[in-house]
Amino acid sequence: MFNRLNNRTMLPNWCRVVSQILLRGRISQSVAAFGAAIWLGLAVVTASAQTDPVRIVALGDSLTAGYGVAEQESFPVRLQAALAAKGIKAAINNAGVSGDTASGGLARLDWSIPGDTQGVIVELGANDALRGIDPAVTRKALNDILASLKQRGIPVLLAGMRAPPNLGADYAAKFDVIYADLAKEYGVLLYPFFLEGVASERALNQGDGIHPTAAGVDVIVKGILPKVEELIRQAAPK
Known part of the structure; x- marks a missing residue:
């Protein structure tokens, strides 16, 4: 799963799915925090890759x-x-x-x-x-x-x-x-x-x-x- 999520082309769609789940309150706050941390980490990695010379x-x-x-x-x-x-x-x-x-x-x-x-x-x-x-x-x-x-x-x-x-x-x-x-x-x-x-x-x-x-x-x-x-x-x- 995480190998697939490292694909930049999949990140925006995955982020939208996570956002919808969080907004609808379908998972616990602890899981939400965990998901948000993963989301943020992937975003940082992606941004870093895009700025490499x-x-x-x-x-x-x-x-x-x-x-x-x-x-x-x-x-x-x-x-x-x-x-x-x-x-x-x-x-x-x-x-x-x-x-x-x-x-x-x-x-x-x-x-x-x-x-x-x-x-x-x-x-x-x-x-x-x-x-x-x-x-x-x-x-x-x-x-x-x-x-x-x-x-x-x-x-x-x-x-x-x-x-x-x-x-x-x-x-x-x-x-x-x-x-x-x-x-x-x-x-x-x-x-x-x-x-x-x-x-x-x-x-x-x-x-x-x-x-x-x-x-x-x-x-x-x-x-x-x-x-x-x-x-x-x-x-x-x-």
Whole structure:
């Protein structure tokens, strides 16, 4: 019985039944007090469960890790703050490793995504492009990441990347389509370009012209936020 009553969908109807019984005086005061205590306890447990933060892992490279900025200015921290400002409780775990390629992210996937993870933001591939890695290798690694997360039943937001222009049109044509192709194949959310509004903007990048400043991180967060909200709607317990 109590296992059934732990189901939030049953609680309102059960509460109404208890209320009617209490009002009609069909049970003794001692039993009524006992029933009221159970009612209150279940309500507290239910309210607690509803306010637990959704656990999201940001799996990425230096753009996620927060290279060159203070910890409190990193993408996961600023994203969590932006969600909190909208009344959305989420815990964004920073699983960014500077220098990581898509293959590197795949190699550490199992221990980077704990068993209680409810959603994952995948931001990988920038280093692949910077190093001119064969796009087929990048595609295979990202494919295997998405396949593994799908098998685990974890919703994903895939953050896309674009090849730098110096690698040529042929390389870009093979690399840039990877993200849209895989998002469609696996039915996951897609944010087409993680650095949208920041890439090539000198004022929003550090001296290397690659990593965003704190202000640049805020631009990224603002752009990707609607997609993260979609991810959380998919990830949140029903």
